[in-house]
Amino acid sequence: MLAQQLVNALSLGCVYALFALGFTLIFGVLGVINLSHGAVFMVGAYAAEQAVSHLGLPLWGALIVAFAFSGVLGLVIDLLVLRPLRARNAPHLIPMIATIGVGIILTNAIQGIFGAQNIRFPEQLVSNRTISVEGIDVTALELGIILLSFMLMALLLLALKKTQLGRALRAIAESPRAAYLLGINVEGLFYLTSFVAAGLGGIAGVLIGLYSNALFPLMGKSMLEKGIAVIILGGMGDMRGALIGGLFLGLAEVLSVAYVGSSMRDAVAFGLLFLILLIRPRGLFGTLMERKV
Amino acid sequence: MTVAALLQVQGLRVVYGKVEAVRGIDLELSTGEITTLVGANGAGKSTTLLALSGLVKKAAGRVLFDGRDLTRMAPHRIVASGVVQVAEGRATLTTLTVRENLELGAYSRRDRGSRADDLARVFELFPVLAERANGLAGNLSGGEQQMLAIGRALMARPRLLLLDEPSMGLAPIIVQDIFRKLLEINRAGLTIFLVEQNVRQALKIAQRAYVIETGRVVLTGSGRELLDNPAVQQAYLGG
Ligand SMILES: Nc1ncnc2c1ncn2[C@@H]1O[C@H](COP(=O)(O)OP(=O)(O)O)[C@@H](O)[C@H]1O
Ligand SMILES: [Mg+2]
Numbered sequence: 001m002l003a004q005q006l007v008n009a010l011s012l013g014c015v016y017a018l019f020a021l022g023f024t025l026i027f028g029v030l031g032v033i034n035l036s037h038g039a040v041f042m043v044g045a046y047a048a049e050q051a052v053s054h055l056g057l058p059l060w061g062a063l064i065v066a067f068a069f070s071g072v073l074g075l076v077i078d079l080l081v082l083r084p085l086r087a088r089n090a091p092h093l094i095p096m097i098a099t100i101g102v103g104i105i106l107t108n109a110i111q112g113i114f115g116a117q118n119i120r121f122p123e124q125l126v127s128n129r130t131i132s133v134e135g136i137d138v139t140a141l142e143l144g145i146i147l148l149s150f151m152l153m154a155l156l157l158l159a160l161k162k163t164q165l166g167r168a169l170r171a172i173a174e175s176p177r178a179a180y181l182l183g184i185n186v187e188g189l190f191y192l193t194s195f196v197a198a199g200l201g202g203i204a205g206v207l208i209g210l211y212s213n214a215l216f217p218l219m220g221k222s223m224l225e226k227g228i229a230v231i232i233l234g235g236m237g238d239m240r241g242a243l244i245g246g247l248f249l250g251l252a253e254v255l256s257v258a259y260v261g262s263s264m265r266d267a268v269a270f271g272l273l274f275l276i277l278l279i280r281p282r283g284l285f286g287t288l289m290e291r292k293v
Numbered sequence: 294m295t296v297a298a299l300l301q302v303q304g305l306r307v308v309y310g311k312v313e314a315v316r317g318i319d320l321e322l323s324t325g326e327i328t329t330l331v332g333a334n335g336a337g338k339s340t341t342l343l344a345l346s347g348l349v350k351k352a353a354g355r356v357l358f359d360g361r362d363l364t365r366m367a368p369h370r371i372v373a374s375g376v377v378q379v380a381e382g383r384a385t386l387t388t389l390t391v392r393e394n395l396e397l398g399a400y401s402r403r404d405r406g407s408r409a410d411d412l413a414r415v416f417e418l419f420p421v422l423a424e425r426a427n428g429l430a431g432n433l434s435g436g437e438q439q440m441l442a443i444g445r446a447l448m449a450r451p452r453l454l455l456l457d458e459p460s461m462g463l464a465p466i467i468v469q470d471i472f473r474k475l476l477e478i479n480r481a482g483l484t485i486f487l488v489e490q491n492v493r494q495a496l497k498i499a500q501r502a503y504v505i506e507t508g509r510v511v512l513t514g515s516g517r518e519l520l521d522n523p524a525v526q527q528a529y530l531g532g
């Protein structure tokens with residue numbers, strides 16, 4: 001029974017981690033908290049649903065559509081909103097407020113177009129087979145979520161650790177000025193970061209839409225709250241922190257539903273987060289360095 | 294003997310809000326030489342270098358590098374065209390290893406192949422960096438971080454190296470060591486523009502020198518001439 005819950009928790013936690021990874025990447029590299037990330041996640045899910053229902057795309061096609069659509073949306077938000085604020089050296093709160101506005105606009109637009117009610121991906125999009133391993137049932141969806149999430153996260157972490165591009169991103173995260181002097185096209189990598197982070201958000205949107213079997217315009221709101229909690233828990237801007245924080249939140253939620261009751265899910269999960277932060281105010285991996293100019 | 298000017302700065306002005314930090318300066322750096330810009334704290338030395346690298350806006354003036362106009366070029370393109378700066382305070386990336394710092398120095402270059410050779414050359418020049426290669430750069434001492442900053446800049450294969458106060462915060466014996474290395478690098482053919490508050494050391498190794506006061510060049514000559522100049526001795530060399 002517990003093992004069964006753990007599989008469930010792992011797949012949910014993977015989606016949280018994927019969402020939080022993009023969120024924390026933006027914070028780490030651009031130095032802003034982009035509060036439109038929840039709405040971008042939601043729009044990606046809707047784009048994928050449209051691609052499936054109108055174009056009949058298979059699941060992998062829907063995931064690519066979500067990545068591309070959300071990615072481009074993230075890039076456009078950077079160009080239209082974040083870049084002008086960067087150019088003016090706007091203090092931290094300004095991009096937060098501006099991206100709250102962007103989130104509201106996107107949410108309202110989707111609600112205007114598709115209505116406020118839940119919509120669903122067609123059932124045949126994912127195989128309903130389950131695999132039994134030593135008495136634990138794993139659905140194809142859960143397995144797919146876990147594999148895809150780990151693959152994407154491993155890819156991102158590896159790229160950050162091992163490639164010249166990854167080093168450049170870490171250089172920007174520590175000091176944009178040093179990065180400029182190394183010949184790094186800092187502005188270009190800001191765009192790339194916004195694109196990739198938003199794209200990962202879009203994929204997370206599809207996965208959560210399949211997991212909970214529902215899309216609705218406000219789905220990004222609770223995800224955003226969780227994302228904020230996860231990256232604070234993990235340590236702002238830290239990739240490993242987002243990964244472990246996401247898995248932890250999934251675990252806390254599933255176990256509190258199983259052993260305390262579903263109405264207590266968020267209370268228990270967020271209560272645990274709060275407790276951890278009391279003990280480690282900077283988060284699990286938090287050094288929360290003041291960024292140098 | 295006349296040597297071609299590698300870098301020409303004409304009428305450079307930089308303004309921060311109401312403060313005019315650089316008030317119209319002209320500079321000429323000759324290929325293969327060490328040129329120095331010396332002056333007191335706040336005279337406008339760093340601002341001048343940042344303007345050359347494209348990190349602060351120029352209110353007026355022109356920068357020509359080997360015939361190319363750098364005046365409005367983006368910072369990463371300036372690096373790619375061969376003008377590389379070692380910033381004041383060394384700009385060590387403390388969360389990266391020494392090796393990663395050095396490899397990032399080659400970021401602007403397309404020719405990946407020779408990176409390993411260049412790395413070996415930097416390790417030869419600064420053996421301590423080889424010893425500490427896999428450690429975090431933030432754990433290096435001040436002098437080692439300065440060597441790392443210089444080594445990292447060399448990884449870009451610069452044609453002009455800009456140095457902002459490499460002696461800052463270092464013990465005299467380490468400053469001596471760093472300056473010896475700079476001479477060695479220069480003798481191997483690299484043109485250097487050295488900004489310093491440590492006026493004596495800088496004038497000793499420079500062929501040409503400029504003295505800057507509150508944003509203006511007030512004196513220029515060979516390093517030797519300025520060392521012997523009574524006004525310079527009075528103001529900067531302790532009488
Ligand atoms: N970012 C900035 N904003 C406003 N004023 C600045 C800034 N940077 C430097 N200044 C001012 O410009 C002048 C020159 O500074 P700087 O170029 O750093 O001098 P130096 O490198 O010779 O010590 C000083 O008066 C300094 O206070
Ligand atoms: Mg200075």
